[in-house]
Amino acid sequence: MLVCVKRVPDTGGGFKLTPDEMRVDTTNLGFAISPHEECAVEEAIRIIEKHGGSSTVLTLGPPAAGEQLREAIAKGITGAILLEAEDYESWDPAATAQAIAETVKPLGFDLLLFGNESADTCNYQVGVRVAHLLDLPCVTGIKALEIQNGKAIAKRETKEGWEVYEVALPAVFTVKEGINTPRHPSLRGIMSAKKVPIEQKRVTRLAPQLVRKTLKKPQEGRQLEILGQGPEAVPKIVEKLRELGAI
Amino acid sequence: MILAMLETAKGAISEASWETITAARDLAQKTNDSVAALLIGKEVRALTPMLKGVSAALVAEDQQLDSYVPEAFARIASEAITQKSPQIVLAPGTETGNDLMARVAARLGLGLATNCTEFSVEDGALRMVTRSNWGGSLLEEVEILSKPILLTLQPHAIPAQAAAGAEPTIEALNPTLTAKEFRVRVKEILRSEKKGISLTEAKIVIGGGRGMGSAEAFKMLEELAGLLSNAAVGATRVATNNNWRPHSDQIGQTGTQIAPDLYIACGISGAIQHMVGCKNSKKILAINKDAEAPIFQRADYGVIGDLHQIVPALIAELKRVKGV
Numbered sequence: 321m322l323v324c325v326k327r328v329p330d331t332g333g334g335f336k337l338t339p340d341e342m343r344v345d346t347t348n349l350g351f352a353i354s355p356h357e358e359c360a361v362e363e364a365i366r367i368i369e370k371h372g373g374s375s376t377v378l379t380l381g382p383p384a385a386g387e388q389l390r391e392a393i394a395k396g397i398t399g400a401i402l403l404e405a406e407d408y409e410s411w412d413p414a415a416t417a418q419a420i421a422e423t424v425k426p427l428g429f430d431l432l433l434f435g436n437e438s439a440d441t442c443n444y445q446v447g448v449r450v451a452h453l454l455d456l457p458c459v460t461g462i463k464a465l466e467i468q469n470g471k472a473i474a475k476r477e478t479k480e481g482w483e484v485y486e487v488a489l490p491a492v493f494t495v496k497e498g499i500n501t502p503r504h505p506s507l508r509g510i511m512s513a514k515k516v517p518i519e520q521k522r523v524t525r526l527a528p529q530l531v532r533k534t535l536k537k538p539q540e541g542r543q544l545e546i547l548g549q550g551p552e553a554v555p556k557i558v559e560k561l562r563e564l565g566a567i
Numbered sequence: 568m569i570l571a572m573l574e575t576a577k578g579a580i581s582e583a584s585w586e587t588i589t590a591a592r593d594l595a596q597k598t599n600d601s602v603a604a605l606l607i608g609k610e611v612r613a614l615t616p617m618l619k620g621v622s623a624a625l626v627a628e629d630q631q632l633d634s635y636v637p638e639a640f641a642r643i644a645s646e647a648i649t650q651k652s653p654q655i656v657l658a659p660g661t662e663t664g665n666d667l668m669a670r671v672a673a674r675l676g677l678g679l680a681t682n683c684t685e686f687s688v689e690d691g692a693l694r695m696v697t698r699s700n701w702g703g704s705l706l707e708e709v710e711i712l713s714k715p716i717l718l719t720l721q722p723h724a725i726p727a728q729a730a731a732g733a734e735p736t737i738e739a740l741n742p743t744l745t746a747k748e749f750r751v752r753v754k755e756i757l758r759s760e761k762k763g764i765s766l767t768e769a770k771i772v773i774g775g776g777r778g779m780g781s782a783e784a785f786k787m788l789e790e791l792a793g794l795l796s797n798a799a800v801g802a803t804r805v806a807t808n809n810n811w812r813p814h815s816d817q818i819g820q821t822g823t824q825i826a827p828d829l830y831i832a833c834g835i836s837g838a839i840q841h842m843v844g845c846k847n848s849k850k851i852l853a854i855n856k857d858a859e860a861p862i863f864q865r866a867d868y869g870v871i872g873d874l875h876q877i878v879p880a881l882i883a884e885l886k887r888v889k890g891v
Binding site (some may be wrong): 331332337414440441449457461475478482497501533538548553555565 | 634637638662665666669670672673674676677678679680681682695699700701702703704705706707708709710711712713750751752753754755756757758759770771794795796798804807808810814815817820821822828829836837838839840846850851852860861862863864865866867868869870871872873876877880881884885888889
Protein backbone atom coordinates (compact mmCIF):
# COMPACT_ATOMS: atom_id res chain seq x y z
CA MET A 321 0.00 0.00 0.00
CA LEU A 322 1.04 3.55 -0.66
CA VAL A 323 -0.25 6.57 1.20
CA CYS A 324 0.69 10.06 0.04
CA VAL A 325 0.65 12.94 2.50
CA LYS A 326 1.34 16.67 2.53
CA ARG A 327 3.13 18.66 5.20
CA VAL A 328 1.08 21.76 6.03
CA PRO A 329 1.49 24.46 8.69
CA ASP A 330 -0.56 24.02 11.84
CA THR A 331 -2.23 27.40 11.60
CA GLY A 332 -4.31 27.51 14.76
CA GLY A 333 -6.25 30.75 15.12
CA GLY A 334 -4.84 33.00 12.43
CA PHE A 335 -2.57 33.64 9.50
CA LYS A 336 0.38 35.93 9.12
CA LEU A 337 1.59 36.37 5.58
CA THR A 338 5.22 36.84 4.59
CA PRO A 339 6.13 40.45 3.62
CA ASP A 340 6.13 39.54 -0.10
CA GLU A 341 2.56 38.20 0.34
CA MET A 342 3.48 34.95 -1.36
CA ARG A 343 3.04 32.48 1.47
CA VAL A 344 1.93 31.90 5.05
CA ASP A 345 4.62 33.01 7.48
CA THR A 346 5.47 29.77 9.27
CA THR A 347 8.20 31.20 11.52
CA ASN A 348 6.30 30.46 14.72
CA LEU A 349 4.14 27.59 13.49
CA GLY A 350 4.39 23.84 13.83
CA PHE A 351 3.59 21.48 10.97
CA ALA A 352 1.23 18.55 10.59
CA ILE A 353 -0.01 16.02 8.08
CA SER A 354 -2.98 17.59 6.28
CA PRO A 355 -6.26 16.31 7.90
CA HIS A 356 -7.66 14.12 5.10
CA GLU A 357 -4.24 12.48 4.68
CA GLU A 358 -3.96 11.85 8.39
CA CYS A 359 -7.07 9.70 7.93
CA ALA A 360 -5.54 8.07 4.82
CA VAL A 361 -2.56 7.05 6.97
CA GLU A 362 -4.90 5.59 9.59
CA GLU A 363 -6.89 3.73 6.94
CA ALA A 364 -3.69 2.24 5.48
CA ILE A 365 -2.59 1.03 8.91
CA ARG A 366 -6.00 -0.54 9.58
CA ILE A 367 -6.01 -2.35 6.23
CA ILE A 368 -2.51 -3.74 6.83
CA GLU A 369 -3.50 -4.80 10.36
CA LYS A 370 -6.47 -6.67 8.93
CA HIS A 371 -5.08 -8.10 5.68
CA GLY A 372 -1.30 -8.06 6.16
CA GLY A 373 1.15 -6.61 3.65
CA SER A 374 3.36 -3.58 3.85
CA SER A 375 2.75 0.13 3.69
CA THR A 376 4.79 3.08 2.48
CA VAL A 377 4.18 6.74 3.19
CA LEU A 378 5.35 9.27 0.61
CA THR A 379 5.57 13.03 0.57
CA LEU A 380 6.96 15.68 -1.74
CA GLY A 381 8.39 18.53 0.25
CA PRO A 382 11.39 20.01 2.03
CA PRO A 383 13.82 17.79 3.98
CA ALA A 384 11.93 18.81 7.17
CA ALA A 385 8.89 16.87 5.89
CA GLY A 386 10.71 13.79 7.21
CA GLU A 387 9.00 14.78 10.47
CA GLN A 388 5.56 13.96 8.97
CA LEU A 389 6.84 10.69 7.49
CA ARG A 390 8.17 9.64 10.91
CA GLU A 391 4.84 10.51 12.47
CA ALA A 392 3.15 8.08 10.06
CA ILE A 393 5.78 5.42 10.80
CA ALA A 394 5.29 5.94 14.54
CA LYS A 395 1.63 5.08 14.06
CA GLY A 396 2.34 1.88 12.11
CA ILE A 397 3.37 2.60 8.50
CA THR A 398 6.43 0.51 7.60
CA GLY A 399 8.37 2.44 4.96
CA ALA A 400 8.86 6.03 3.79
CA ILE A 401 9.85 7.94 0.68
CA LEU A 402 10.70 11.64 0.67
CA LEU A 403 10.69 13.37 -2.69
CA GLU A 404 12.91 16.25 -1.79
CA ALA A 405 12.10 19.63 -3.30
CA GLU A 406 13.08 22.84 -1.53
CA ASP A 407 10.90 24.83 -3.91
CA TYR A 408 7.87 22.59 -3.19
CA GLU A 409 5.56 25.56 -2.71
CA SER A 410 5.85 26.44 -6.39
CA TRP A 411 4.96 22.91 -7.53
CA ASP A 412 1.53 22.74 -9.13
CA PRO A 413 -0.63 19.59 -8.95
CA ALA A 414 0.46 18.35 -12.38
CA ALA A 415 4.15 18.56 -11.45
CA THR A 416 3.58 16.88 -8.09
CA ALA A 417 1.57 14.07 -9.67
CA GLN A 418 4.26 13.53 -12.32
CA ALA A 419 7.01 13.13 -9.72
CA ILE A 420 4.89 10.78 -7.60
CA ALA A 421 3.80 8.65 -10.56
CA GLU A 422 7.38 8.27 -11.83
CA THR A 423 8.55 7.19 -8.40
CA VAL A 424 5.78 4.72 -7.59
CA LYS A 425 5.25 3.17 -11.04
CA PRO A 426 8.08 0.60 -10.75
CA LEU A 427 7.07 -0.23 -7.15
CA GLY A 428 3.77 -1.89 -8.10
CA PHE A 429 1.45 -0.85 -5.27
CA ASP A 430 -1.98 -2.57 -5.01
CA LEU A 431 -3.68 0.30 -3.27
CA LEU A 432 -2.78 4.00 -3.35
CA LEU A 433 -4.39 6.42 -0.91
CA PHE A 434 -4.35 10.20 -1.07
CA GLY A 435 -6.23 12.95 0.76
CA ASN A 436 -9.19 14.39 -1.15
CA GLU A 437 -7.62 17.85 -1.04
CA SER A 438 -4.83 19.42 0.97
CA ALA A 439 -5.70 21.88 3.74
CA ASP A 440 -3.56 24.68 2.32
CA THR A 441 -3.84 24.86 -1.47
CA CYS A 442 -7.09 22.82 -1.82
CA ASN A 443 -6.37 21.78 -5.41
CA TYR A 444 -8.38 18.50 -5.45
CA GLN A 445 -6.19 16.96 -8.15
CA VAL A 446 -3.03 15.10 -7.21
CA GLY A 447 -4.63 11.68 -6.60
CA VAL A 448 -6.70 11.84 -9.79
CA ARG A 449 -3.68 12.89 -11.84
CA VAL A 450 -1.48 10.11 -10.43
CA ALA A 451 -4.24 7.58 -11.21
CA HIS A 452 -4.37 8.85 -14.78
CA LEU A 453 -0.59 8.64 -15.23
CA LEU A 454 -0.60 5.07 -13.89
CA ASP A 455 -3.78 4.21 -15.81
CA LEU A 456 -5.53 3.07 -12.62
CA PRO A 457 -9.17 3.47 -11.59
CA CYS A 458 -9.77 6.21 -9.03
CA VAL A 459 -12.63 7.14 -6.71
CA THR A 460 -12.40 10.51 -4.94
CA GLY A 461 -13.76 11.70 -1.61
CA ILE A 462 -14.41 8.31 -0.01
CA LYS A 463 -15.49 7.85 3.61
CA ALA A 464 -15.47 4.03 3.83
CA LEU A 465 -13.18 1.36 2.36
CA GLU A 466 -13.25 -2.45 2.49
CA ILE A 467 -10.90 -4.84 0.72
CA GLN A 468 -12.39 -8.16 -0.45
CA ASN A 469 -10.75 -10.70 -2.79
CA GLY A 470 -8.71 -8.28 -4.86
CA LYS A 471 -11.49 -5.73 -4.97
CA ALA A 472 -12.10 -2.54 -3.05
CA ILE A 473 -15.56 -1.50 -1.92
CA ALA A 474 -15.57 2.25 -1.36
CA LYS A 475 -18.35 4.53 -0.21
CA ARG A 476 -18.85 8.18 -0.97
CA GLU A 477 -21.23 10.23 1.16
CA THR A 478 -23.91 12.32 -0.57
CA LYS A 479 -26.77 14.46 0.73
CA GLU A 480 -29.14 11.51 0.48
CA GLY A 481 -26.90 8.74 1.75
CA TRP A 482 -24.03 6.70 0.30
CA GLU A 483 -22.81 5.83 -3.19
CA VAL A 484 -21.14 2.41 -3.23
CA TYR A 485 -18.29 1.74 -5.68
CA GLU A 486 -16.66 -1.60 -6.37
CA VAL A 487 -13.28 -1.32 -8.06
CA ALA A 488 -10.70 -3.96 -9.01
CA LEU A 489 -7.23 -3.48 -7.52
CA PRO A 490 -4.79 -1.90 -8.12
CA ALA A 491 -6.68 1.34 -7.61
CA VAL A 492 -6.35 4.88 -6.28
CA PHE A 493 -8.66 6.41 -3.68
CA THR A 494 -8.76 9.91 -2.26
CA VAL A 495 -9.93 9.89 1.33
CA LYS A 496 -11.98 12.35 3.33
CA GLU A 497 -11.80 12.95 7.05
CA GLY A 498 -14.52 11.00 8.83
CA ILE A 499 -13.50 7.65 7.28
CA ASN A 500 -11.95 6.87 10.69
CA THR A 501 -10.59 8.55 13.80
CA PRO A 502 -6.79 8.69 13.54
CA ARG A 503 -4.83 7.13 16.39
CA HIS A 504 -2.10 8.91 18.34
CA PRO A 505 1.35 7.36 18.01
CA SER A 506 2.59 5.40 21.02
CA LEU A 507 5.80 6.44 22.77
CA ARG A 508 7.38 3.15 21.63
CA GLY A 509 6.23 3.90 18.09
CA ILE A 510 7.81 7.35 18.21
CA MET A 511 11.10 5.92 19.49
CA SER A 512 11.35 3.13 16.93
CA ALA A 513 10.27 5.44 14.07
CA LYS A 514 13.53 7.35 14.56
CA LYS A 515 15.49 4.30 13.37
CA VAL A 516 13.46 3.55 10.24
CA PRO A 517 15.38 4.70 7.16
CA ILE A 518 13.67 7.20 4.87
CA GLU A 519 14.36 6.74 1.19
CA GLN A 520 15.25 10.18 -0.15
CA LYS A 521 15.13 11.21 -3.74
CA ARG A 522 15.74 14.64 -5.21
CA VAL A 523 13.13 15.60 -7.77
CA THR A 524 13.01 18.40 -10.30
CA ARG A 525 9.87 20.23 -11.19
CA LEU A 526 8.05 20.18 -14.51
CA ALA A 527 7.40 23.67 -15.84
CA PRO A 528 4.37 24.86 -13.86
CA GLN A 529 1.02 25.57 -15.50
CA LEU A 530 -0.29 27.48 -12.50
CA VAL A 531 1.79 30.31 -11.04
CA ARG A 532 0.91 32.04 -7.78
CA LYS A 533 1.11 35.82 -7.98
CA THR A 534 -0.03 36.77 -4.51
CA LEU A 535 -1.82 35.57 -1.40
CA LYS A 536 -4.28 37.78 0.48
CA LYS A 537 -6.78 37.70 3.31
CA PRO A 538 -10.46 38.16 2.50
CA GLN A 539 -12.38 41.01 4.13
CA GLU A 540 -13.97 40.13 7.44
CA GLY A 541 -16.63 42.44 8.71
CA ARG A 542 -17.84 41.67 12.21
CA GLN A 543 -17.95 44.11 15.11
CA LEU A 544 -17.69 42.43 18.50
CA GLU A 545 -20.15 43.39 21.23
CA ILE A 546 -19.26 41.93 24.64
CA LEU A 547 -22.47 40.87 26.39
CA GLY A 548 -20.78 40.32 29.74
CA GLN A 549 -18.71 38.00 31.87
CA GLY A 550 -19.71 34.70 33.48
CA PRO A 551 -23.26 33.62 34.41
CA GLU A 552 -24.18 37.27 35.13
CA ALA A 553 -24.29 37.74 31.38
CA VAL A 554 -27.25 35.32 31.06
CA PRO A 555 -30.04 37.96 31.05
CA LYS A 556 -28.20 39.86 28.30
CA ILE A 557 -27.78 36.60 26.31
CA VAL A 558 -31.52 35.85 26.63
CA GLU A 559 -32.37 39.39 25.54
CA LYS A 560 -30.09 38.98 22.49
CA LEU A 561 -31.60 35.56 21.68
CA ARG A 562 -35.06 37.14 21.74
CA GLU A 563 -33.92 39.99 19.53
CA LEU A 564 -32.54 37.47 17.02
CA GLY A 565 -35.76 35.42 17.08
CA ALA A 566 -34.01 32.40 18.55
CA ILE A 567 -36.54 31.74 21.29
CA MET B 568 -16.01 29.96 -26.92
CA ILE B 569 -16.42 29.78 -23.14
CA LEU B 570 -17.53 26.25 -22.36
CA ALA B 571 -19.67 25.78 -19.24
CA MET B 572 -19.88 22.21 -17.95
CA LEU B 573 -23.25 21.66 -16.34
CA GLU B 574 -24.35 19.22 -13.67
CA THR B 575 -27.81 17.78 -13.53
CA ALA B 576 -29.56 16.09 -10.65
CA LYS B 577 -33.07 14.65 -10.61
CA GLY B 578 -33.79 15.99 -14.08
CA ALA B 579 -32.81 19.57 -13.32
CA ILE B 580 -29.76 21.80 -13.76
CA SER B 581 -28.07 22.25 -10.38
CA GLU B 582 -27.79 25.60 -8.59
CA ALA B 583 -23.99 25.49 -8.84
CA SER B 584 -24.38 25.01 -12.60
CA TRP B 585 -26.55 28.13 -12.90
CA GLU B 586 -23.78 30.01 -11.08
CA THR B 587 -21.32 28.56 -13.59
CA ILE B 588 -23.47 29.75 -16.52
CA THR B 589 -23.70 33.21 -14.95
CA ALA B 590 -19.90 33.40 -14.58
CA ALA B 591 -19.40 32.06 -18.11
CA ARG B 592 -21.74 34.71 -19.56
CA ASP B 593 -19.87 37.42 -17.67
CA LEU B 594 -16.51 36.14 -18.95
CA ALA B 595 -17.89 35.90 -22.48
CA GLN B 596 -19.10 39.49 -22.35
CA LYS B 597 -15.74 40.77 -21.09
CA THR B 598 -13.73 38.75 -23.59
CA ASN B 599 -16.12 39.33 -26.50
CA ASP B 600 -16.87 35.64 -26.85
CA SER B 601 -19.89 33.33 -26.76
CA VAL B 602 -21.02 30.70 -24.25
CA ALA B 603 -21.55 27.05 -25.00
CA ALA B 604 -22.85 24.56 -22.45
CA LEU B 605 -22.02 20.87 -22.20
CA LEU B 606 -24.68 18.54 -20.83
CA ILE B 607 -23.89 14.88 -20.25
CA GLY B 608 -26.40 12.27 -19.09
CA LYS B 609 -29.07 9.77 -19.93
CA GLU B 610 -31.71 12.31 -20.95
CA VAL B 611 -30.53 15.90 -20.81
CA ARG B 612 -31.70 17.38 -24.11
CA ALA B 613 -35.01 18.47 -22.60
CA LEU B 614 -33.13 20.90 -20.33
CA THR B 615 -31.62 22.95 -23.16
CA PRO B 616 -34.54 25.41 -23.75
CA MET B 617 -33.88 26.80 -20.26
CA LEU B 618 -30.36 27.89 -21.22
CA LYS B 619 -31.16 31.44 -22.29
CA GLY B 620 -28.18 33.53 -23.31
CA VAL B 621 -26.17 30.43 -24.17
CA SER B 622 -25.42 30.17 -27.89
CA ALA B 623 -24.85 26.45 -28.23
CA ALA B 624 -25.77 23.43 -26.15
CA LEU B 625 -23.54 20.40 -26.65
CA VAL B 626 -25.55 17.36 -25.65
CA ALA B 627 -23.99 13.95 -24.96
CA GLU B 628 -26.59 11.32 -24.18
CA ASP B 629 -26.09 7.65 -23.44
CA GLN B 630 -28.47 5.20 -21.77
CA GLN B 631 -25.70 4.05 -19.43
CA LEU B 632 -25.11 7.55 -18.03
CA ASP B 633 -27.96 7.62 -15.53
CA SER B 634 -25.61 8.93 -12.84
CA TYR B 635 -22.12 10.47 -12.78
CA VAL B 636 -19.69 7.98 -14.34
CA PRO B 637 -16.31 9.68 -13.80
CA GLU B 638 -14.22 8.28 -16.64
CA ALA B 639 -17.04 8.32 -19.19
CA PHE B 640 -17.90 11.93 -18.39
CA ALA B 641 -14.20 12.87 -18.48
CA ARG B 642 -13.71 11.23 -21.87
CA ILE B 643 -16.75 12.98 -23.36
CA ALA B 644 -15.72 16.36 -21.92
CA SER B 645 -12.08 15.99 -23.02
CA GLU B 646 -13.12 15.08 -26.55
CA ALA B 647 -15.52 18.02 -26.70
CA ILE B 648 -12.75 20.39 -25.56
CA THR B 649 -10.30 19.01 -28.13
CA GLN B 650 -12.89 19.32 -30.87
CA LYS B 651 -14.24 22.78 -30.00
CA SER B 652 -11.06 24.48 -28.68
CA PRO B 653 -12.78 26.82 -26.22
CA GLN B 654 -10.57 29.52 -24.69
CA ILE B 655 -11.93 28.81 -21.20
CA VAL B 656 -13.71 25.81 -19.68
CA LEU B 657 -15.63 26.45 -16.48
CA ALA B 658 -17.30 23.85 -14.22
CA PRO B 659 -18.96 24.03 -10.80
CA GLY B 660 -16.48 23.61 -7.92
CA THR B 661 -18.62 20.91 -6.37
CA GLU B 662 -17.26 17.48 -5.45
CA THR B 663 -18.37 16.10 -8.80
CA GLY B 664 -17.22 19.17 -10.73
CA ASN B 665 -13.76 19.11 -9.20
CA ASP B 666 -13.49 15.35 -9.74
CA LEU B 667 -14.50 15.68 -13.39
CA MET B 668 -12.24 18.62 -14.16
CA ALA B 669 -9.22 16.99 -12.47
CA ARG B 670 -9.73 14.00 -14.77
CA VAL B 671 -10.18 16.22 -17.83
CA ALA B 672 -7.04 18.22 -16.94
CA ALA B 673 -5.05 14.99 -16.48
CA ARG B 674 -6.26 13.61 -19.82
CA LEU B 675 -5.45 16.81 -21.71
CA GLY B 676 -2.21 17.53 -19.82
CA LEU B 677 -3.47 20.96 -18.75
CA GLY B 678 -3.40 23.00 -15.57
CA LEU B 679 -6.60 23.44 -13.56
CA ALA B 680 -7.47 26.18 -11.10
CA THR B 681 -10.14 24.87 -8.73
CA ASN B 682 -12.61 26.83 -6.61
CA CYS B 683 -12.16 30.24 -8.23
CA THR B 684 -13.97 33.20 -6.69
CA GLU B 685 -13.04 36.06 -9.04
CA PHE B 686 -11.73 36.58 -12.54
CA SER B 687 -9.51 39.37 -13.70
CA VAL B 688 -9.93 40.30 -17.36
CA GLU B 689 -7.63 42.84 -19.02
CA ASP B 690 -7.69 43.94 -22.65
CA GLY B 691 -10.31 41.35 -23.47
CA ALA B 692 -8.36 38.37 -22.09
CA LEU B 693 -8.51 36.46 -18.80
CA ARG B 694 -5.23 37.33 -17.05
CA MET B 695 -5.64 36.02 -13.56
CA VAL B 696 -8.04 34.15 -11.32
CA THR B 697 -8.53 34.39 -7.58
CA ARG B 698 -9.00 31.02 -5.92
CA SER B 699 -9.74 29.84 -2.46
CA ASN B 700 -6.94 28.49 -0.23
CA TRP B 701 -7.39 27.07 3.28
CA GLY B 702 -11.10 26.59 2.60
CA GLY B 703 -11.51 30.29 1.82
CA SER B 704 -9.51 31.74 4.74
CA LEU B 705 -6.96 32.96 2.23
CA LEU B 706 -7.30 33.92 -1.41
CA GLU B 707 -4.62 33.18 -3.97
CA GLU B 708 -4.18 35.04 -7.24
CA VAL B 709 -3.00 32.67 -9.92
CA GLU B 710 -1.89 32.97 -13.50
CA ILE B 711 -2.72 29.98 -15.69
CA LEU B 712 -0.19 29.34 -18.43
CA SER B 713 -1.75 26.35 -20.21
CA LYS B 714 -4.49 26.71 -22.82
CA PRO B 715 -7.41 26.22 -22.88
CA ILE B 716 -7.81 27.58 -19.36
CA LEU B 717 -9.58 25.09 -17.09
CA LEU B 718 -11.40 26.43 -14.04
CA THR B 719 -13.91 25.40 -11.43
CA LEU B 720 -16.07 27.97 -9.69
CA GLN B 721 -16.38 28.08 -5.89
CA PRO B 722 -20.07 27.46 -5.07
CA HIS B 723 -21.90 30.60 -3.81
CA ALA B 724 -19.05 32.91 -4.94
CA ILE B 725 -21.06 34.32 -7.84
CA PRO B 726 -24.86 34.38 -7.44
CA ALA B 727 -26.82 32.83 -10.29
CA GLN B 728 -28.66 35.34 -12.47
CA ALA B 729 -31.35 34.67 -15.00
CA ALA B 730 -30.74 35.89 -18.53
CA ALA B 731 -32.96 36.78 -21.45
CA GLY B 732 -32.30 35.77 -25.01
CA ALA B 733 -32.90 33.01 -27.46
CA GLU B 734 -32.68 29.31 -26.77
CA PRO B 735 -29.36 27.73 -27.72
CA THR B 736 -28.81 25.71 -30.85
CA ILE B 737 -28.40 22.04 -30.04
CA GLU B 738 -25.51 19.93 -31.17
CA ALA B 739 -25.55 16.23 -30.33
CA LEU B 740 -22.21 14.67 -29.48
CA ASN B 741 -22.18 10.96 -30.11
CA PRO B 742 -19.79 9.58 -27.55
CA THR B 743 -18.13 6.24 -28.13
CA LEU B 744 -17.64 4.68 -24.74
CA THR B 745 -15.82 1.46 -23.95
CA ALA B 746 -15.90 -0.84 -20.91
CA LYS B 747 -12.84 0.98 -19.55
CA GLU B 748 -14.87 4.14 -18.99
CA PHE B 749 -17.17 2.15 -16.73
CA ARG B 750 -14.56 0.57 -14.46
CA VAL B 751 -15.48 3.22 -11.88
CA ARG B 752 -19.21 3.59 -11.41
CA VAL B 753 -21.81 3.60 -8.68
CA LYS B 754 -22.89 0.05 -7.99
CA GLU B 755 -25.50 0.82 -5.40
CA ILE B 756 -27.00 3.78 -3.55
CA LEU B 757 -27.75 3.45 0.16
CA ARG B 758 -30.21 6.00 1.47
CA SER B 759 -29.64 7.12 5.02
CA GLU B 760 -32.51 7.90 7.31
CA LYS B 761 -32.79 11.47 8.43
CA LYS B 762 -32.71 12.07 12.13
CA GLY B 763 -33.44 15.45 13.64
CA ILE B 764 -32.57 18.82 12.15
CA SER B 765 -29.42 18.75 10.03
CA LEU B 766 -26.60 21.25 10.58
CA THR B 767 -27.12 22.79 7.16
CA GLU B 768 -30.88 23.24 7.65
CA ALA B 769 -30.94 24.49 11.25
CA LYS B 770 -31.62 28.20 11.83
CA ILE B 771 -29.53 28.08 14.98
CA VAL B 772 -26.43 25.96 15.46
CA ILE B 773 -24.71 25.43 18.80
CA GLY B 774 -21.10 24.29 18.47
CA GLY B 775 -18.86 22.78 21.13
CA GLY B 776 -15.06 22.74 21.06
CA ARG B 777 -12.08 21.78 23.17
CA GLY B 778 -13.53 23.66 26.14
CA MET B 779 -16.40 21.15 26.36
CA GLY B 780 -13.90 18.65 27.79
CA SER B 781 -16.02 15.49 27.32
CA ALA B 782 -18.75 13.78 25.34
CA GLU B 783 -20.95 14.07 28.44
CA ALA B 784 -20.80 17.88 28.36
CA PHE B 785 -22.47 17.95 24.94
CA LYS B 786 -25.72 16.85 26.64
CA MET B 787 -26.19 20.39 27.92
CA LEU B 788 -25.78 21.75 24.39
CA GLU B 789 -28.50 19.30 23.27
CA GLU B 790 -30.70 20.56 26.08
CA LEU B 791 -30.02 24.18 25.10
CA ALA B 792 -30.85 23.36 21.47
CA GLY B 793 -34.18 21.90 22.61
CA LEU B 794 -35.07 25.27 24.17
CA LEU B 795 -34.30 27.28 21.03
CA SER B 796 -36.26 27.24 17.81
CA ASN B 797 -34.97 25.03 14.99
CA ALA B 798 -31.56 24.41 16.57
CA ALA B 799 -28.94 21.70 16.02
CA VAL B 800 -25.67 20.82 17.78
CA GLY B 801 -22.28 20.65 16.04
CA ALA B 802 -18.65 20.34 17.07
CA THR B 803 -15.09 21.25 16.18
CA ARG B 804 -12.42 18.93 14.79
CA VAL B 805 -10.87 18.62 18.25
CA ALA B 806 -14.21 17.35 19.58
CA THR B 807 -14.74 14.85 16.74
CA ASN B 808 -11.11 13.65 16.86
CA ASN B 809 -11.59 12.99 20.58
CA ASN B 810 -14.72 10.97 19.78
CA TRP B 811 -16.90 13.32 21.84
CA ARG B 812 -19.12 13.65 18.78
CA PRO B 813 -19.35 11.74 15.47
CA HIS B 814 -17.48 13.23 12.51
CA SER B 815 -20.82 13.99 10.82
CA ASP B 816 -21.28 16.71 13.46
CA GLN B 817 -18.04 18.45 12.55
CA ILE B 818 -18.27 22.07 11.44
CA GLY B 819 -15.13 23.09 9.57
CA GLN B 820 -12.91 22.84 6.54
CA THR B 821 -12.94 19.03 6.65
CA GLY B 822 -16.52 18.80 7.92
CA THR B 823 -19.74 20.65 7.20
CA GLN B 824 -20.00 24.29 6.11
CA ILE B 825 -22.98 25.91 7.80
CA ALA B 826 -24.82 29.21 7.26
CA PRO B 827 -27.41 29.54 10.06
CA ASP B 828 -29.00 32.76 11.32
CA LEU B 829 -27.14 32.34 14.59
CA TYR B 830 -24.11 30.28 15.56
CA ILE B 831 -23.41 29.87 19.26
CA ALA B 832 -19.76 28.80 19.73
CA CYS B 833 -19.07 27.25 23.12
CA GLY B 834 -15.50 26.63 24.28
CA ILE B 835 -14.20 27.17 20.76
CA SER B 836 -10.91 29.03 20.35
CA GLY B 837 -11.57 29.98 16.73
CA ALA B 838 -9.06 27.88 14.78
CA ILE B 839 -9.00 28.58 11.04
CA GLN B 840 -10.05 24.98 10.36
CA HIS B 841 -13.29 25.61 12.28
CA MET B 842 -14.02 29.20 11.25
CA VAL B 843 -14.02 28.17 7.57
CA GLY B 844 -17.07 26.06 8.41
CA CYS B 845 -19.07 28.72 10.28
CA LYS B 846 -17.98 32.03 8.72
CA ASN B 847 -21.19 32.22 6.66
CA SER B 848 -23.33 32.36 9.81
CA LYS B 849 -25.35 35.60 9.92
CA LYS B 850 -24.47 36.19 13.58
CA ILE B 851 -21.90 34.49 15.80
CA LEU B 852 -22.13 34.45 19.60
CA ALA B 853 -19.00 33.14 21.31
CA ILE B 854 -18.72 31.89 24.88
CA ASN B 855 -15.11 31.39 25.93
CA LYS B 856 -13.16 31.81 29.14
CA ASP B 857 -10.11 33.15 27.31
CA ALA B 858 -10.72 36.81 26.43
CA GLU B 859 -7.76 36.62 24.02
CA ALA B 860 -9.19 33.67 22.03
CA PRO B 861 -9.19 34.37 18.26
CA ILE B 862 -12.93 33.57 18.09
CA PHE B 863 -13.66 36.99 19.62
CA GLN B 864 -12.10 38.65 16.58
CA ARG B 865 -14.59 36.85 14.37
CA ALA B 866 -17.77 37.01 16.48
CA ASP B 867 -20.62 39.51 16.74
CA TYR B 868 -21.35 38.86 20.42
CA GLY B 869 -18.99 37.67 23.10
CA VAL B 870 -19.45 36.29 26.59
CA ILE B 871 -16.26 35.81 28.56
CA GLY B 872 -16.43 33.03 31.10
CA ASP B 873 -16.65 29.31 31.77
CA LEU B 874 -19.22 27.67 29.54
CA HIS B 875 -19.74 24.99 32.21
CA GLN B 876 -21.28 27.71 34.40
CA ILE B 877 -22.82 29.91 31.73
CA VAL B 878 -24.65 27.24 29.67
CA PRO B 879 -26.45 25.65 32.69
CA ALA B 880 -27.43 29.13 33.91
CA LEU B 881 -28.68 29.99 30.43
CA ILE B 882 -30.71 26.75 30.28
CA ALA B 883 -32.25 27.51 33.69
CA GLU B 884 -33.15 31.06 32.65
CA LEU B 885 -34.65 29.94 29.33
CA LYS B 886 -36.75 27.33 31.17
CA ARG B 887 -37.93 30.02 33.56
CA VAL B 888 -38.92 32.54 30.90
CA LYS B 889 -40.55 29.85 28.76
CA GLY B 890 -42.32 28.38 31.79
CA VAL B 891 -41.13 24.81 31.12
